[in-house]
Amino acid sequence: MKEKTLSSLCTPALVVDVDKVKRNARRMIERCQNLGVQLRPHMKTHKTLYDNRCSDTHLNSGSRRCIAVSTLAEACFYADRGFDDIIYAYSLPLDKVERCADLSERLDLFQILLDHPHALDELKKRPLRDSRLWHVWLKLDCGNGRAGVLHSQPEALSLAQAIVGTKGVELTGVYAHCGNSYNCRGVEQIQAVAQETTDLTLQFMEKLKASGITCKSSIGSTPSCSHPVKDMGKLSEVHPGNYGFYDVQQSVIGSCTLEEVAVKVLTRVIGHCPHRNQLLIDCGWCGLSLDGAGKLPTGYAVIEGHPDLKLLSMSQEHGQVEPISGPLDYSKFPLGSLLTLIPYHSCATAAMHPVYHVHSEGRLLGKWTPTRGW
Amino acid sequence: MKEKTLSSLCTPALVVDVDKVKRNARRMIERCQNLGVQLRPHMKTHKTLYDNRCSDTHLNSGSRRCIAVSTLAEACFYADRGFDDIIYAYSLPLDKVERCADLSERLDLFQILLDHPHALDELKKRPLRDSRLWHVWLKLDCGNGRAGVLHSQPEALSLAQAIVGTKGVELTGVYAHCGNSYNCRGVEQIQAVAQETTDLTLQFMEKLKASGITCKSSIGSTPSCSHPVKDMGKLSEVHPGNYGFYDVQQSVIGSCTLEEVAVKVLTRVIGHCPHRNQLLIDCGWCGLSLDGAGKLPTGYAVIEGHPDLKLLSMSQEHGQVEPISGPLDYSKFPLGSLLTLIPYHSCATAAMHPVYHVHSEGRLLGKWTPTRGW
Structure with a gap:
C-alpha cells in the first residue's frame, strides 16, 4: 500500500506530530524526575488515548494510572480503557454526585475536588458501597482567581478540617491550579507565579500539619511545569496538561518555542x-x-x-x-x-x-x- | 416512567425547544409560500436530523429533498438518511472533487458550487459514470465579500458560459449568499441588503438570458429570508439556515425576537x-x-x-x-x-x-x- 502523507488529507485537518508529542512528554517527565515530584498529566487538551507509540512517554510509566481530567465524559472515556487513579479536577458540581459515586465504586482510585461545605454535605448523603472512601482534594485558590477556596481565608482550613472529620471521606490532598501563569511573559514571570503558588500551597500544608492533618499537594499549569522552580519538588504532584501539544499561546508566554x-x-x-x-x-x-x-x-x-x-x-x-x-x-x-x-x-x-x-x-x-x- | 424535565439534565446542556423550532420553521415556509419561492433549508446550524415531530415543518414538504449543506460530512450524513437534492453550498474545493463525484453518482441530484475556471477544469478531468451530469451552481458575490465571482466582473459571465459549454456539466443555477445582512440593524437595513442582492442576482440572470442561458437562481441568509422583499419571489429558491434555532445575534440584527x-x-x-x-x-x-x-x-x-x-x-x-x-x-x-x-x-x-x-x-x-x- 502506498504510504500516505499529509498532503493526501482533505482539509481542514488537525495533524499531530507524534515525534514532537513524545519529545514534549519526555522533557516533562525528565523535569519531574529531576524535581522528584510525581507527574499527573491532565488530559483535557487532547481528550484521547495516545496509542502505543506515545502513551509510554506521555504518562509517567507504562501503567495507565495517575491522570487528571476536566469532565466526567473524560473520566469515563479513560476508565473504560483501563485507566485508574483519576482525579476529576473540577470542584464537585452538585448535579454530578451520583456519577462521581459510580466512578468511585468502580475504580480503585477515583478522586474529586471540593471547595465548599455544601458539596461535603452531598457526600455525606451518598456514602459509598463496601465502606469505600470518597477521595477528596481540597481545591485551593492561590491567586488564580477562578475556582477554589481562597488560601488566605479561614474557610480553607475549616473546610479541610470538616473533610477530615467526615465519616466515609478522606482528605487526599490540596490541589491548586496556577492558571494565572497564563498572564506571564517569559521564564522569570512564569517562575515567579510558580514560586508564589508553591509557597502558598506549602504554607497551607504547614497550617494543616499544625492542626494535625497530613495529605498530598498538587499544583499545575503548563507554563509553571515547563519552567519549574526547585521548591515544586516539595509538592507531591504536578498536573500540567497542554504540554503534549503546546501552542502559540504557550510560545508567547514562554513555555515552549x-x-x-x-x-x-x-x-x-x-x-x-x-x-x-x-x-x-x-x-x-x-x-x-x-x-x-x-x-x-x-x-x-x-x-x-x-x-x-x-x-x-x-x-x-x-x-x-x-x-x-x-x-x-x-x-x-x-x-x-x-x-x-x-x-x-x-x-x-x-x-x-x-x-x-x-x-x-x-x-x-x-x-x-x-x-x-x- | 417518570417524565424527565430540563432540571434533570447534567450541565452544561444544549436544549432545543421543539415548539419554537416548529413555529420558526412554519413561519419561514409560509413566507416562502407567500413569495412563491422554493425554500431550501441550509443544515449547517444544526447538522442533524430533526425527528418526525419536526422534519415535516422544517423542510418544505414531507419528502427528504431540497437542502443545502456546508460540508461533505453533512452531505453524507443526510444522504445516508435518505435525503436527496442536496446542494453542497461551498465553492468546490479541489481536494474534494472525487468525494463530490461519488455523491453525484450516488444521489439523484447532488449539486455543487463553482467560482473559478480551475474547478471547472477539475470537473472535465472527472466525467461522471453513466453519462450523468455535474450539476453546477455559479457562486456569485453580490457584495457579501467572501467567496464567489464578483457580480460586476466580466469573469462571472464568462465562467457561466464556460460551464454551459463544457460537456458533462450543467449550469443548474446562480447562487448568492447575502451574508452582509449580518451587519444590518433592523428590518429596513435587512431589506435594503435583500433588495440589493436580489436586484444584482436578477440583473445577472438577465445578462445570462441575453447570452442565451437560462437557469435557476438562489439567494439566502436568515436575516434576508426572515424579512424578505417582494422581488425575492422572482428567484427560484432561497436558502436560509439559522432560522430554525435563531440566536441573540439574529435578535440584534432584527431577524427575530x-x-x-x-x-x-x-x-x-x-x-x-x-x-x-x-x-x-x-x-x-x-x-x-x-x-x-x-x-x-x-x-x-x-x-x-x-x-x-x-x-x-x-x-x-x-x-x-x-x-x-x-x-x-x-x-x-x-x-x-x-x-x-x-x-x-x-x-x-x-x-x-x-x-x-x-x-x-x-x-x-x-x-x-x-x-x-x-
Missing part, C-alpha cells in the same frame, strides 16, 4: 480575492476555534512559513487571509495549495475536531479519536 | 466568589463557544431572566458571571441552581455539543445527534 508545537491545522487556499488583497482558506472557526482573537499580529493563528500573512477573520467554514503589509503575491498561493496554521490555543482547536491525524515526519500513522461532552 | 430563539444552554452555579463579586458557572467556551466576544453588554450570552448579569469571561469549563452594576445578591443564586444562557451565535454553540436535548414546554422528548467534521 514555536518549533515545539506538535499540533497544527492543515488548510487549503480555496479562493483568490485580488479586489480585497486577500486569500480565502477552507478553515473557519469550525476548524480552529475563535480563541486568540486580537492577541497576535498574525490574527487568529500563526501561518507556518509565512510570518507576513495574517488570518484576519473567520466564519464557520471560511478564513480570510491578507498580508500584514503590501500586495499579495498570488503566484505563491495557487488554488488548492496547502497552508499550515499553528493554533493559538490547542485545547480550543482540538475541541473542534472529531479526529486527529497523527504523523511522523509527514507520514500518516493513524487517527486518534477524542471524547466530547460532559 | 429574543423569545423566538429556540436553543439555549443550561448551566449551573458552581461557585460563589464574593471577594470578586462574581458567580462561577459550569459553562465555559467548551459549552458555548467564544463567538460574540465584545458584542453584547451582557457579555458572551444573554442570561435568561437576568438582564442585569454579564457573562464576563470563560475558560474551557468555567464561566465567570458578574452584575452589570452593584453587588451580587448571592441568595438568589444558590450553588447548583440553574441558569439559562441564550447563545450569541447558535451555529457556533451547537458545534460544541455532541448531543442536543429536545424538549416541549420543559418536558424532555429525546436527543438529536449532530454530525461533525468535514
Whole structure:
C-alpha cells in the first residue's frame, strides 16, 4: 500500500506530530524526575488515548494510572480503557454526585475536588458501597482567581478540617491550579507565579500539619511545569496538561518555542480575492476555534512559513487571509495549495475536531479519536 | 416512567425547544409560500436530523429533498438518511472533487458550487459514470465579500458560459449568499441588503438570458429570508439556515425576537466568589463557544431572566458571571441552581455539543445527534 502523507488529507485537518508529542512528554517527565515530584498529566487538551507509540512517554510509566481530567465524559472515556487513579479536577458540581459515586465504586482510585461545605454535605448523603472512601482534594485558590477556596481565608482550613472529620471521606490532598501563569511573559514571570503558588500551597500544608492533618499537594499549569522552580519538588504532584501539544499561546508566554508545537491545522487556499488583497482558506472557526482573537499580529493563528500573512477573520467554514503589509503575491498561493496554521490555543482547536491525524515526519500513522461532552 | 424535565439534565446542556423550532420553521415556509419561492433549508446550524415531530415543518414538504449543506460530512450524513437534492453550498474545493463525484453518482441530484475556471477544469478531468451530469451552481458575490465571482466582473459571465459549454456539466443555477445582512440593524437595513442582492442576482440572470442561458437562481441568509422583499419571489429558491434555532445575534440584527430563539444552554452555579463579586458557572467556551466576544453588554450570552448579569469571561469549563452594576445578591443564586444562557451565535454553540436535548414546554422528548467534521 502506498504510504500516505499529509498532503493526501482533505482539509481542514488537525495533524499531530507524534515525534514532537513524545519529545514534549519526555522533557516533562525528565523535569519531574529531576524535581522528584510525581507527574499527573491532565488530559483535557487532547481528550484521547495516545496509542502505543506515545502513551509510554506521555504518562509517567507504562501503567495507565495517575491522570487528571476536566469532565466526567473524560473520566469515563479513560476508565473504560483501563485507566485508574483519576482525579476529576473540577470542584464537585452538585448535579454530578451520583456519577462521581459510580466512578468511585468502580475504580480503585477515583478522586474529586471540593471547595465548599455544601458539596461535603452531598457526600455525606451518598456514602459509598463496601465502606469505600470518597477521595477528596481540597481545591485551593492561590491567586488564580477562578475556582477554589481562597488560601488566605479561614474557610480553607475549616473546610479541610470538616473533610477530615467526615465519616466515609478522606482528605487526599490540596490541589491548586496556577492558571494565572497564563498572564506571564517569559521564564522569570512564569517562575515567579510558580514560586508564589508553591509557597502558598506549602504554607497551607504547614497550617494543616499544625492542626494535625497530613495529605498530598498538587499544583499545575503548563507554563509553571515547563519552567519549574526547585521548591515544586516539595509538592507531591504536578498536573500540567497542554504540554503534549503546546501552542502559540504557550510560545508567547514562554513555555515552549514555536518549533515545539506538535499540533497544527492543515488548510487549503480555496479562493483568490485580488479586489480585497486577500486569500480565502477552507478553515473557519469550525476548524480552529475563535480563541486568540486580537492577541497576535498574525490574527487568529500563526501561518507556518509565512510570518507576513495574517488570518484576519473567520466564519464557520471560511478564513480570510491578507498580508500584514503590501500586495499579495498570488503566484505563491495557487488554488488548492496547502497552508499550515499553528493554533493559538490547542485545547480550543482540538475541541473542534472529531479526529486527529497523527504523523511522523509527514507520514500518516493513524487517527486518534477524542471524547466530547460532559 | 417518570417524565424527565430540563432540571434533570447534567450541565452544561444544549436544549432545543421543539415548539419554537416548529413555529420558526412554519413561519419561514409560509413566507416562502407567500413569495412563491422554493425554500431550501441550509443544515449547517444544526447538522442533524430533526425527528418526525419536526422534519415535516422544517423542510418544505414531507419528502427528504431540497437542502443545502456546508460540508461533505453533512452531505453524507443526510444522504445516508435518505435525503436527496442536496446542494453542497461551498465553492468546490479541489481536494474534494472525487468525494463530490461519488455523491453525484450516488444521489439523484447532488449539486455543487463553482467560482473559478480551475474547478471547472477539475470537473472535465472527472466525467461522471453513466453519462450523468455535474450539476453546477455559479457562486456569485453580490457584495457579501467572501467567496464567489464578483457580480460586476466580466469573469462571472464568462465562467457561466464556460460551464454551459463544457460537456458533462450543467449550469443548474446562480447562487448568492447575502451574508452582509449580518451587519444590518433592523428590518429596513435587512431589506435594503435583500433588495440589493436580489436586484444584482436578477440583473445577472438577465445578462445570462441575453447570452442565451437560462437557469435557476438562489439567494439566502436568515436575516434576508426572515424579512424578505417582494422581488425575492422572482428567484427560484432561497436558502436560509439559522432560522430554525435563531440566536441573540439574529435578535440584534432584527431577524427575530429574543423569545423566538429556540436553543439555549443550561448551566449551573458552581461557585460563589464574593471577594470578586462574581458567580462561577459550569459553562465555559467548551459549552458555548467564544463567538460574540465584545458584542453584547451582557457579555458572551444573554442570561435568561437576568438582564442585569454579564457573562464576563470563560475558560474551557468555567464561566465567570458578574452584575452589570452593584453587588451580587448571592441568595438568589444558590450553588447548583440553574441558569439559562441564550447563545450569541447558535451555529457556533451547537458545534460544541455532541448531543442536543429536545424538549416541549420543559418536558424532555429525546436527543438529536449532530454530525461533525468535514
